[in-house]
Amino acid sequence: MFAPADPPEPRLVALTPLVSHAPWRLALPAARPGGLLLWVNRGQGRAEIGPVLRGFGPNSVFWIPARTVHAFNFAPGAQGMLLAMPGRFVMPLPAHPIRLQIETLPLQSELAGMFERLRAESGSTETGHKVALRAHAALIAVWLARYADNHGGGERIVAPDARTGALVSRALAEAAAGSAALTVAELAERLEVSEAHLTRVIKSELGHTAHEVLNRAVMSAAARAVADTDLTAREIAERLGFSSPAYFNRAFAAALGEPPGRFRTEARGHLQAGFAGL
Template sequence: MSLFPEIRLIPVSRLTQGSKWRVQAMRSYSAPQLLWITRGQGRITVGGVTRGYGSHNAIFIPAHTMHSFEVTSQVYGTAVMFSAGSDTDLPETPHHLRIRDGMVQGEFTILLESLQRELEGRKPAAKRAIQHHAGLISVWLERRIADAEETITTPESARRLAAGFAALVEKEFRTDKSVSGYAATLGVTPTHLTRVCKQTCGRTASELLSERKISEARRLLADTRAPVNQIATALGYASPAYFTRVFHDRTGQSPLTFRRAV
Protein backbone atom coordinates (compact mmCIF):
# COMPACT_ATOMS: atom_id res chain seq x y z
CA MET A 1 0.00 0.00 0.00
CA SER A 2 1.24 3.52 -0.82
CA LEU A 3 2.48 5.64 2.05
CA PHE A 4 0.60 8.52 0.45
CA PRO A 5 -2.84 7.24 -0.58
CA GLU A 6 -4.22 10.72 -1.32
CA ILE A 7 -2.96 10.68 -4.91
CA ARG A 8 -1.04 8.43 -7.30
CA LEU A 9 0.66 9.00 -10.65
CA ILE A 10 0.52 6.10 -13.10
CA PRO A 11 2.03 6.11 -16.61
CA VAL A 12 -0.67 5.54 -19.20
CA SER A 13 1.47 2.73 -20.67
CA ARG A 14 1.03 0.78 -17.41
CA LEU A 15 -2.76 0.97 -17.43
CA THR A 16 -3.07 -1.83 -19.98
CA GLN A 17 -0.23 -4.11 -18.90
CA GLY A 18 -1.56 -7.64 -18.53
CA SER A 19 -5.24 -6.66 -18.56
CA LYS A 20 -6.09 -4.47 -21.52
CA TRP A 21 -9.78 -5.18 -20.99
CA ARG A 22 -9.67 -3.27 -17.69
CA VAL A 23 -9.09 -0.03 -19.60
CA GLN A 24 -11.06 -0.58 -22.78
CA ALA A 25 -14.21 -1.99 -21.18
CA MET A 26 -16.94 0.23 -19.74
CA ARG A 27 -16.24 0.72 -16.04
CA SER A 28 -15.99 3.33 -13.29
CA TYR A 29 -13.72 4.05 -10.35
CA SER A 30 -14.65 5.06 -6.83
CA ALA A 31 -12.22 7.99 -7.04
CA PRO A 32 -11.69 10.85 -9.54
CA GLN A 33 -8.93 10.70 -12.12
CA LEU A 34 -7.24 13.09 -14.52
CA LEU A 35 -5.69 11.76 -17.71
CA TRP A 36 -2.87 13.84 -19.18
CA ILE A 37 -2.00 12.67 -22.70
CA THR A 38 1.37 13.85 -23.98
CA ARG A 39 1.64 11.79 -27.17
CA GLY A 40 -0.55 9.60 -29.35
CA GLN A 41 -4.24 9.57 -30.08
CA GLY A 42 -7.37 7.50 -29.69
CA ARG A 43 -10.96 7.70 -28.54
CA ILE A 44 -12.45 7.89 -25.08
CA THR A 45 -16.05 7.56 -23.94
CA VAL A 46 -17.04 9.40 -20.78
CA GLY A 47 -20.60 9.72 -19.54
CA GLY A 48 -22.08 8.38 -22.75
CA VAL A 49 -20.17 10.74 -25.08
CA THR A 50 -17.24 9.59 -27.26
CA ARG A 51 -14.55 12.00 -28.38
CA GLY A 52 -11.16 11.70 -29.99
CA TYR A 53 -8.13 12.64 -27.89
CA GLY A 54 -4.60 13.61 -28.87
CA SER A 55 -1.41 15.14 -27.55
CA HIS A 56 -1.75 17.56 -24.65
CA ASN A 57 -5.32 16.65 -23.82
CA ALA A 58 -6.45 16.72 -20.19
CA ILE A 59 -9.47 14.53 -19.46
CA PHE A 60 -11.08 14.72 -16.03
CA ILE A 61 -13.34 11.83 -14.99
CA PRO A 62 -15.28 12.19 -11.71
CA ALA A 63 -15.75 9.26 -9.35
CA HIS A 64 -18.45 6.73 -10.29
CA THR A 65 -18.55 7.95 -13.92
CA MET A 66 -18.92 5.26 -16.58
CA HIS A 67 -16.14 5.42 -19.16
CA SER A 68 -13.93 3.45 -21.52
CA PHE A 69 -10.52 4.38 -22.87
CA GLU A 70 -9.05 3.31 -26.20
CA VAL A 71 -5.28 3.21 -25.77
CA THR A 72 -2.44 1.77 -27.84
CA SER A 73 1.29 1.31 -27.27
CA GLN A 74 1.81 4.64 -29.06
CA VAL A 75 -0.07 6.60 -26.39
CA TYR A 76 1.98 8.22 -23.62
CA GLY A 77 0.95 10.28 -20.65
CA THR A 78 0.06 10.16 -16.98
CA ALA A 79 -3.04 9.15 -15.07
CA VAL A 80 -3.46 11.23 -11.91
CA MET A 81 -5.49 9.05 -9.53
CA PHE A 82 -7.00 10.92 -6.59
CA SER A 83 -8.25 9.09 -3.50
CA ALA A 84 -11.94 8.46 -2.87
CA GLY A 85 -11.82 10.53 0.32
CA SER A 86 -9.60 13.31 -1.00
CA ASP A 87 -10.20 16.83 0.34
CA THR A 88 -8.98 18.29 -2.96
CA ASP A 89 -11.59 20.48 -4.67
CA LEU A 90 -12.39 18.86 -8.00
CA PRO A 91 -15.17 19.30 -10.58
CA GLU A 92 -18.35 17.27 -10.28
CA THR A 93 -18.72 16.81 -14.04
CA PRO A 94 -16.39 15.36 -16.74
CA HIS A 95 -14.20 17.68 -18.81
CA HIS A 96 -12.13 17.11 -21.94
CA LEU A 97 -9.64 19.92 -22.47
CA ARG A 98 -7.30 20.45 -25.40
CA ILE A 99 -4.31 22.41 -24.06
CA ARG A 100 -2.72 24.30 -26.95
CA ASP A 101 -0.66 26.89 -25.03
CA GLY A 102 2.91 25.62 -24.63
CA MET A 103 3.44 27.56 -21.40
CA VAL A 104 0.34 26.00 -19.86
CA GLN A 105 1.48 22.54 -20.97
CA GLY A 106 4.87 23.15 -19.33
CA GLU A 107 3.21 24.43 -16.17
CA PHE A 108 1.34 21.17 -15.73
CA THR A 109 4.41 19.07 -16.51
CA ILE A 110 6.30 20.87 -13.73
CA LEU A 111 3.41 20.22 -11.31
CA LEU A 112 3.50 16.49 -12.08
CA GLU A 113 7.28 16.28 -11.83
CA SER A 114 7.27 18.07 -8.47
CA LEU A 115 4.54 15.79 -7.17
CA GLN A 116 6.42 12.71 -8.39
CA ARG A 117 9.54 13.78 -6.48
CA GLU A 118 7.53 14.10 -3.27
CA LEU A 119 5.89 10.71 -3.80
CA GLU A 120 9.23 9.01 -4.38
CA GLY A 121 11.16 10.78 -1.64
CA ARG A 122 11.04 10.56 2.12
CA LYS A 123 11.43 14.23 2.95
CA PRO A 124 10.02 15.82 6.10
CA ALA A 125 6.39 16.98 5.74
CA ALA A 126 6.07 15.01 2.49
CA LYS A 127 2.42 14.16 3.14
CA ARG A 128 1.51 17.83 3.55
CA ALA A 129 3.52 18.74 0.44
CA ILE A 130 1.67 16.10 -1.56
CA GLN A 131 -1.67 17.46 -0.42
CA HIS A 132 -0.62 20.95 -1.53
CA HIS A 133 0.56 19.67 -4.91
CA ALA A 134 -2.79 17.92 -5.36
CA GLY A 135 -4.46 21.25 -4.59
CA LEU A 136 -2.33 23.03 -7.19
CA ILE A 137 -3.32 20.41 -9.78
CA SER A 138 -6.99 21.08 -8.99
CA VAL A 139 -6.38 24.84 -9.37
CA TRP A 140 -4.67 24.25 -12.72
CA LEU A 141 -7.64 22.18 -13.85
CA GLU A 142 -10.20 24.75 -12.66
CA ARG A 143 -8.41 27.52 -14.55
CA ARG A 144 -8.16 25.48 -17.72
CA ILE A 145 -11.89 24.72 -17.54
CA ALA A 146 -12.59 28.44 -17.18
CA ASP A 147 -10.37 29.21 -20.20
CA ALA A 148 -11.63 26.36 -22.39
CA GLU A 149 -13.31 26.99 -25.70
CA GLU A 150 -16.44 24.97 -26.37
CA THR A 151 -15.42 22.38 -28.98
CA ILE A 152 -18.13 19.76 -28.51
CA THR A 153 -20.42 19.66 -31.53
CA THR A 154 -23.02 17.27 -30.10
CA PRO A 155 -26.25 19.15 -29.21
CA GLU A 156 -26.56 19.93 -25.51
CA SER A 157 -29.86 18.05 -25.18
CA ALA A 158 -28.29 14.87 -26.60
CA ARG A 159 -25.28 15.15 -24.30
CA ARG A 160 -27.53 15.65 -21.26
CA LEU A 161 -29.62 12.60 -22.12
CA ALA A 162 -26.56 10.42 -22.81
CA ALA A 163 -24.94 11.55 -19.57
CA GLY A 164 -28.16 10.89 -17.67
CA PHE A 165 -28.41 7.41 -19.12
CA ALA A 166 -24.75 6.63 -18.35
CA ALA A 167 -25.15 7.84 -14.76
CA LEU A 168 -28.31 5.77 -14.33
CA VAL A 169 -26.65 2.66 -15.77
CA GLU A 170 -23.75 3.11 -13.36
CA LYS A 171 -26.19 3.10 -10.46
CA GLU A 172 -28.45 0.26 -11.59
CA PHE A 173 -26.55 -2.05 -13.97
CA ARG A 174 -26.53 -4.79 -11.32
CA THR A 175 -30.31 -5.14 -11.66
CA ASP A 176 -32.39 -6.76 -14.42
CA LYS A 177 -33.56 -3.35 -15.65
CA SER A 178 -33.89 -3.21 -19.43
CA VAL A 179 -33.27 -0.34 -21.85
CA SER A 180 -37.03 0.23 -21.89
CA GLY A 181 -36.93 0.64 -18.12
CA TYR A 182 -34.09 3.16 -18.31
CA ALA A 183 -35.88 5.08 -21.08
CA ALA A 184 -39.06 5.24 -18.99
CA THR A 185 -37.09 6.60 -16.02
CA LEU A 186 -35.54 9.25 -18.27
CA GLY A 187 -38.92 10.14 -19.80
CA VAL A 188 -38.08 9.19 -23.39
CA THR A 189 -38.82 6.28 -25.72
CA PRO A 190 -36.33 3.42 -26.08
CA THR A 191 -35.97 4.32 -29.76
CA HIS A 192 -35.04 7.92 -28.97
CA LEU A 193 -32.60 6.85 -26.24
CA THR A 194 -30.90 4.41 -28.60
CA ARG A 195 -30.69 7.03 -31.36
CA VAL A 196 -29.09 9.57 -29.01
CA CYS A 197 -26.56 7.05 -27.65
CA LYS A 198 -25.64 6.12 -31.20
CA GLN A 199 -25.14 9.80 -31.98
CA THR A 200 -23.05 10.63 -28.91
CA CYS A 201 -20.82 7.56 -28.61
CA GLY A 202 -21.42 5.28 -31.60
CA ARG A 203 -23.05 2.57 -29.46
CA THR A 204 -26.68 1.73 -28.91
CA ALA A 205 -28.20 1.99 -25.45
CA SER A 206 -28.32 -1.80 -25.14
CA GLU A 207 -24.64 -2.07 -26.13
CA LEU A 208 -23.64 0.42 -23.44
CA LEU A 209 -25.66 -1.44 -20.82
CA SER A 210 -24.29 -4.82 -21.89
CA GLU A 211 -20.69 -3.53 -21.95
CA ARG A 212 -21.00 -2.23 -18.39
CA LYS A 213 -22.42 -5.54 -17.13
CA ILE A 214 -19.78 -7.61 -18.90
CA SER A 215 -17.00 -5.34 -17.65
CA GLU A 216 -18.12 -5.94 -14.08
CA ALA A 217 -18.46 -9.67 -14.79
CA ARG A 218 -14.85 -9.76 -16.00
CA ARG A 219 -13.70 -7.94 -12.87
CA LEU A 220 -15.55 -10.37 -10.59
CA LEU A 221 -14.25 -13.38 -12.49
CA ALA A 222 -10.66 -12.08 -12.39
CA ASP A 223 -10.53 -10.63 -8.89
CA THR A 224 -12.85 -12.86 -6.83
CA ARG A 225 -13.66 -16.54 -6.43
CA ALA A 226 -17.41 -16.02 -6.66
CA PRO A 227 -19.13 -18.85 -8.57
CA VAL A 228 -20.47 -18.08 -12.03
CA ASN A 229 -24.08 -18.56 -10.93
CA GLN A 230 -23.55 -16.07 -8.09
CA ILE A 231 -22.06 -13.51 -10.49
CA ALA A 232 -24.97 -13.98 -12.88
CA THR A 233 -27.46 -13.31 -10.09
CA ALA A 234 -25.49 -10.33 -8.78
CA LEU A 235 -25.60 -8.70 -12.22
CA GLY A 236 -29.31 -9.24 -12.79
CA TYR A 237 -29.16 -11.98 -15.42
CA ALA A 238 -32.19 -14.26 -15.62
CA SER A 239 -30.09 -17.42 -15.32
CA PRO A 240 -26.45 -18.58 -15.30
CA ALA A 241 -26.99 -20.12 -18.74
CA TYR A 242 -28.17 -16.81 -20.18
CA PHE A 243 -25.25 -14.99 -18.55
CA THR A 244 -22.80 -17.51 -20.01
CA ARG A 245 -24.30 -17.08 -23.47
CA VAL A 246 -24.15 -13.26 -23.31
CA PHE A 247 -20.60 -13.34 -21.91
CA HIS A 248 -19.44 -15.63 -24.70
CA ASP A 249 -21.10 -13.46 -27.34
CA ARG A 250 -19.32 -10.34 -26.00
CA THR A 251 -15.87 -11.81 -25.26
CA GLY A 252 -15.54 -14.97 -27.34
CA GLN A 253 -14.92 -16.99 -24.16
CA SER A 254 -17.02 -18.72 -21.55
CA PRO A 255 -16.82 -17.22 -18.03
CA LEU A 256 -14.74 -20.16 -16.76
CA THR A 257 -12.35 -20.03 -19.71
CA PHE A 258 -11.85 -16.32 -19.10
CA ARG A 259 -11.21 -16.90 -15.39
CA ARG A 260 -8.61 -19.57 -16.09
CA ALA A 261 -6.87 -17.31 -18.61
CA VAL A 262 -6.45 -14.43 -16.18
Protein backbone atom coordinates in the same frame (compact mmCIF):
# COMPACT_ATOMS: atom_id res chain seq x y z
CA MET B 1 -23.16 -2.71 -9.74
CA PHE B 2 -19.45 -3.51 -9.57
CA ALA B 3 -17.47 -0.33 -10.25
CA PRO B 4 -13.97 1.14 -9.81
CA ALA B 5 -12.94 1.42 -6.17
CA ASP B 6 -12.75 4.69 -4.25
CA PRO B 7 -9.02 5.05 -3.50
CA PRO B 8 -8.17 6.16 0.06
CA GLU B 9 -5.54 8.55 -1.32
CA PRO B 10 -4.80 10.06 -4.75
CA ARG B 11 -3.71 7.16 -6.95
CA LEU B 12 -1.25 7.68 -9.79
CA VAL B 13 -0.83 5.06 -12.51
CA ALA B 14 1.43 5.15 -15.57
CA LEU B 15 -0.60 4.93 -18.75
CA THR B 16 1.74 2.75 -20.85
CA PRO B 17 1.61 -0.46 -18.76
CA LEU B 18 -2.09 0.03 -18.07
CA VAL B 19 -2.91 0.33 -21.77
CA SER B 20 -0.55 -2.53 -22.63
CA HIS B 21 -1.70 -5.07 -20.04
CA ALA B 22 -5.19 -4.07 -18.86
CA PRO B 23 -6.74 -1.80 -21.52
CA TRP B 24 -10.22 -2.98 -20.57
CA ARG B 25 -10.04 -0.96 -17.33
CA LEU B 26 -10.23 2.20 -19.44
CA ALA B 27 -12.01 0.91 -22.55
CA LEU B 28 -15.11 -0.37 -20.72
CA PRO B 29 -17.49 2.37 -19.51
CA ALA B 30 -17.28 3.27 -15.84
CA ALA B 31 -18.37 5.98 -13.41
CA ARG B 32 -15.81 6.56 -10.68
CA PRO B 33 -16.59 7.75 -7.13
CA GLY B 34 -13.95 10.48 -7.42
CA GLY B 35 -12.63 12.72 -10.16
CA LEU B 36 -10.15 11.51 -12.75
CA LEU B 37 -7.27 13.37 -14.40
CA LEU B 38 -5.82 11.76 -17.50
CA TRP B 39 -2.71 13.25 -19.06
CA VAL B 40 -1.68 11.90 -22.48
CA ASN B 41 1.74 13.25 -23.39
CA ARG B 42 2.27 10.89 -26.32
CA GLY B 43 -0.08 8.95 -28.58
CA GLN B 44 -3.68 9.27 -29.57
CA GLY B 45 -7.05 7.66 -29.09
CA ARG B 46 -10.77 8.17 -28.64
CA ALA B 47 -12.70 9.24 -25.56
CA GLU B 48 -16.34 8.55 -24.71
CA ILE B 49 -17.39 10.98 -21.99
CA GLY B 50 -21.08 10.91 -21.18
CA PRO B 51 -22.89 11.38 -24.50
CA VAL B 52 -19.85 12.88 -26.27
CA LEU B 53 -17.25 11.14 -28.46
CA ARG B 54 -13.88 12.85 -28.92
CA GLY B 55 -10.67 11.97 -30.67
CA PHE B 56 -7.48 13.23 -29.04
CA GLY B 57 -3.76 13.45 -29.64
CA PRO B 58 -0.61 14.10 -27.59
CA ASN B 59 -0.37 16.68 -24.79
CA SER B 60 -4.05 16.34 -23.93
CA VAL B 61 -5.39 16.49 -20.39
CA PHE B 62 -8.89 15.30 -19.53
CA TRP B 63 -10.73 16.16 -16.34
CA ILE B 64 -13.59 13.75 -15.62
CA PRO B 65 -15.70 14.72 -12.58
CA ALA B 66 -16.92 12.07 -10.16
CA ARG B 67 -19.78 9.83 -11.33
CA THR B 68 -19.37 10.80 -14.99
CA VAL B 69 -19.52 7.72 -17.23
CA HIS B 70 -16.45 7.54 -19.46
CA ALA B 71 -14.28 5.21 -21.53
CA PHE B 72 -10.95 5.65 -23.32
CA ASN B 73 -9.45 3.67 -26.19
CA PHE B 74 -5.79 4.23 -27.04
CA ALA B 75 -3.63 3.53 -30.06
CA PRO B 76 -0.48 1.48 -29.34
CA GLY B 77 2.38 3.44 -27.80
CA ALA B 78 0.35 5.86 -25.70
CA GLN B 79 2.18 7.45 -22.78
CA GLY B 80 1.00 9.56 -19.89
CA MET B 81 -0.46 9.40 -16.40
CA LEU B 82 -3.81 8.61 -14.82
CA LEU B 83 -4.62 10.25 -11.49
CA ALA B 84 -7.68 8.84 -9.69
CA MET B 85 -8.90 11.00 -6.83
CA PRO B 86 -10.77 9.89 -3.69
CA GLY B 87 -14.45 10.76 -3.72
CA ARG B 88 -14.04 13.06 -0.72
CA PHE B 89 -11.21 15.04 -2.36
CA VAL B 90 -12.30 18.55 -3.38
CA MET B 91 -10.77 19.66 -6.69
CA PRO B 92 -10.62 23.27 -7.96
CA LEU B 93 -11.89 22.11 -11.35
CA PRO B 94 -15.32 22.47 -12.99
CA ALA B 95 -18.33 20.23 -12.40
CA HIS B 96 -18.38 19.33 -16.11
CA PRO B 97 -15.73 17.38 -18.07
CA ILE B 98 -13.09 19.39 -19.91
CA ARG B 99 -10.17 18.76 -22.22
CA LEU B 100 -7.04 20.91 -22.15
CA GLN B 101 -4.37 21.03 -24.84
CA ILE B 102 -0.99 21.83 -23.26
CA GLU B 103 0.48 23.84 -26.09
CA THR B 104 4.12 24.72 -25.42
CA LEU B 105 7.16 22.66 -24.51
CA PRO B 106 7.98 24.67 -21.34
CA LEU B 107 4.46 24.14 -20.01
CA GLN B 108 4.52 20.46 -20.96
CA SER B 109 7.81 20.09 -19.08
CA GLU B 110 6.42 21.92 -16.06
CA LEU B 111 3.40 19.61 -15.91
CA ALA B 112 5.62 16.55 -16.41
CA GLY B 113 7.75 17.65 -13.46
CA MET B 114 4.70 17.96 -11.23
CA PHE B 115 3.53 14.47 -12.13
CA GLU B 116 7.04 13.13 -11.54
CA ARG B 117 7.12 14.61 -8.03
CA LEU B 118 3.74 13.03 -7.34
CA ARG B 119 5.03 9.70 -8.67
CA ALA B 120 8.06 9.85 -6.39
CA GLU B 121 5.86 10.59 -3.38
CA SER B 122 3.51 7.72 -4.30
CA GLY B 123 6.29 5.26 -3.55
CA SER B 124 7.37 6.91 -0.31
CA THR B 125 6.82 5.65 3.23
CA GLU B 126 8.43 8.64 4.94
CA THR B 127 6.71 10.68 7.62
CA GLY B 128 3.88 12.76 6.21
CA HIS B 129 3.87 11.05 2.82
CA LYS B 130 0.06 10.93 2.68
CA VAL B 131 -0.15 14.65 3.36
CA ALA B 132 2.49 15.27 0.69
CA LEU B 133 0.64 13.00 -1.75
CA ARG B 134 -2.56 15.00 -1.36
CA ALA B 135 -0.65 18.27 -1.63
CA HIS B 136 1.06 17.27 -4.89
CA ALA B 137 -2.26 16.10 -6.36
CA ALA B 138 -3.92 19.36 -5.32
CA LEU B 139 -1.10 21.41 -6.87
CA ILE B 140 -1.57 19.61 -10.19
CA ALA B 141 -5.29 20.36 -10.06
CA VAL B 142 -4.63 24.03 -9.27
CA TRP B 143 -2.08 24.26 -12.10
CA LEU B 144 -4.61 22.83 -14.55
CA ALA B 145 -7.42 25.06 -13.26
CA ARG B 146 -5.25 28.14 -13.79
CA TYR B 147 -4.20 26.90 -17.21
CA ALA B 148 -7.88 26.51 -18.09
CA ASP B 149 -8.61 30.04 -16.83
CA ASN B 150 -5.94 31.39 -19.15
CA HIS B 151 -7.14 29.38 -22.15
CA GLY B 152 -10.85 30.07 -22.31
CA GLY B 153 -11.79 27.43 -19.78
CA GLY B 154 -10.61 24.56 -21.96
CA GLU B 155 -12.87 22.52 -24.21
CA ARG B 156 -16.16 21.85 -22.44
CA ILE B 157 -17.19 18.26 -23.15
CA VAL B 158 -20.94 18.61 -23.34
CA ALA B 159 -23.48 17.45 -25.90
CA PRO B 160 -24.51 20.03 -28.55
CA ASP B 161 -28.17 19.39 -27.74
CA ALA B 162 -28.59 19.83 -23.99
CA ARG B 163 -31.90 17.93 -23.78
CA THR B 164 -30.85 14.80 -25.64
CA GLY B 165 -27.40 14.94 -24.04
CA ALA B 166 -28.94 15.02 -20.58
CA LEU B 167 -31.15 12.04 -21.41
CA VAL B 168 -28.21 9.98 -22.70
CA SER B 169 -26.09 10.95 -19.67
CA ARG B 170 -28.86 9.77 -17.34
CA ALA B 171 -29.24 6.55 -19.32
CA LEU B 172 -25.50 5.84 -19.10
CA ALA B 173 -25.47 6.60 -15.38
CA GLU B 174 -28.46 4.31 -14.73
CA ALA B 175 -26.83 1.53 -16.75
CA ALA B 176 -23.53 1.91 -14.88
CA ALA B 177 -25.11 2.10 -11.42
CA GLY B 178 -27.77 -0.58 -11.73
CA SER B 179 -27.62 -3.52 -9.33
CA ALA B 180 -28.33 -5.93 -12.20
CA ALA B 181 -28.70 -5.96 -15.95
CA LEU B 182 -31.54 -3.79 -17.23
CA THR B 183 -33.68 -4.25 -20.30
CA VAL B 184 -34.22 -1.30 -22.61
CA ALA B 185 -37.86 -1.18 -21.49
CA GLU B 186 -36.84 -1.05 -17.80
CA LEU B 187 -34.31 1.69 -18.49
CA ALA B 188 -36.89 3.74 -20.39
CA GLU B 189 -39.35 3.35 -17.51
CA ARG B 190 -36.76 4.61 -15.02
CA LEU B 191 -36.08 7.62 -17.22
CA GLU B 192 -39.81 8.23 -17.78
CA VAL B 193 -39.59 8.19 -21.58
CA SER B 194 -40.85 5.77 -24.19
CA GLU B 195 -38.68 2.86 -25.22
CA ALA B 196 -38.83 3.99 -28.85
CA HIS B 197 -37.69 7.53 -27.98
CA LEU B 198 -34.84 6.30 -25.80
CA THR B 199 -33.68 3.87 -28.48
CA ARG B 200 -33.74 6.57 -31.14
CA VAL B 201 -31.86 9.16 -29.04
CA ILE B 202 -29.13 6.76 -27.90
CA LYS B 203 -28.53 5.57 -31.45
CA SER B 204 -28.39 9.14 -32.73
CA GLU B 205 -26.05 10.42 -30.00
CA LEU B 206 -23.74 7.45 -29.46
CA GLY B 207 -23.90 5.42 -32.64
CA HIS B 208 -24.72 2.35 -30.51
CA THR B 209 -28.05 0.70 -29.92
CA ALA B 210 -29.58 0.94 -26.45
CA HIS B 211 -29.05 -2.80 -26.06
CA GLU B 212 -25.34 -2.40 -26.86
CA VAL B 213 -25.02 0.38 -24.27
CA LEU B 214 -26.62 -1.80 -21.59
CA ASN B 215 -24.52 -4.81 -22.55
CA ARG B 216 -21.28 -2.79 -22.30
CA ALA B 217 -22.26 -1.60 -18.83
CA VAL B 218 -22.95 -5.16 -17.69
CA MET B 219 -19.68 -6.44 -19.15
CA SER B 220 -17.79 -3.62 -17.45
CA ALA B 221 -19.29 -4.65 -14.12
CA ALA B 222 -18.63 -8.32 -14.87
CA ALA B 223 -14.97 -7.69 -15.73
CA ARG B 224 -14.40 -5.77 -12.49
CA ALA B 225 -16.23 -8.39 -10.45
CA VAL B 226 -14.11 -11.17 -11.91
CA ALA B 227 -10.83 -9.26 -11.60
CA ASP B 228 -11.30 -7.51 -8.26
CA THR B 229 -13.49 -9.77 -6.10
CA ASP B 230 -13.41 -13.40 -4.97
CA LEU B 231 -17.01 -14.07 -6.00
CA THR B 232 -17.60 -17.21 -8.05
CA ALA B 233 -18.91 -17.07 -11.60
CA ARG B 234 -22.26 -18.32 -10.28
CA GLU B 235 -22.45 -15.52 -7.69
CA ILE B 236 -21.52 -12.86 -10.25
CA ALA B 237 -24.02 -14.25 -12.75
CA GLU B 238 -26.79 -14.13 -10.14
CA ARG B 239 -25.97 -10.57 -9.05
CA LEU B 240 -25.87 -9.30 -12.63
CA GLY B 241 -29.11 -10.99 -13.62
CA PHE B 242 -27.84 -13.76 -15.91
CA SER B 243 -30.11 -16.78 -16.21
CA SER B 244 -27.30 -19.27 -15.55
CA PRO B 245 -23.54 -19.44 -14.94
CA ALA B 246 -23.11 -21.13 -18.32
CA TYR B 247 -24.81 -18.23 -20.10
CA PHE B 248 -22.69 -15.76 -18.13
CA ASN B 249 -19.49 -17.60 -19.07
CA ARG B 250 -20.41 -17.55 -22.77
CA ALA B 251 -21.36 -13.87 -22.73
CA PHE B 252 -18.20 -12.96 -20.81
CA ALA B 253 -15.92 -14.83 -23.21
CA ALA B 254 -17.65 -13.26 -26.22
CA ALA B 255 -17.20 -9.74 -24.82
CA LEU B 256 -13.76 -10.02 -23.17
CA GLY B 257 -12.10 -12.61 -25.38
CA GLU B 258 -11.56 -15.28 -22.72
CA PRO B 259 -13.55 -17.10 -20.02
CA PRO B 260 -13.84 -15.66 -16.50
CA GLY B 261 -11.37 -18.09 -14.91
CA ARG B 262 -8.53 -17.24 -17.27
CA PHE B 263 -9.42 -13.53 -17.13
CA ARG B 264 -9.15 -13.59 -13.30
CA THR B 265 -5.81 -15.40 -13.40
CA GLU B 266 -4.35 -12.83 -15.79
CA ALA B 267 -5.85 -9.89 -13.88
CA ARG B 268 -4.06 -11.08 -10.74
CA GLY B 269 -0.77 -11.88 -12.46
CA HIS B 270 2.28 -9.68 -12.05
CA LEU B 271 1.58 -7.66 -15.22
CA GLN B 272 -1.85 -6.49 -14.02
CA ALA B 273 -1.68 -6.78 -10.24
CA GLY B 274 -0.91 -3.08 -9.76
CA PHE B 275 -4.15 -2.01 -11.44
CA ALA B 276 -6.64 -3.68 -9.07
CA GLY B 277 -9.64 -1.51 -8.35
CA LEU B 278 -9.12 0.93 -11.23
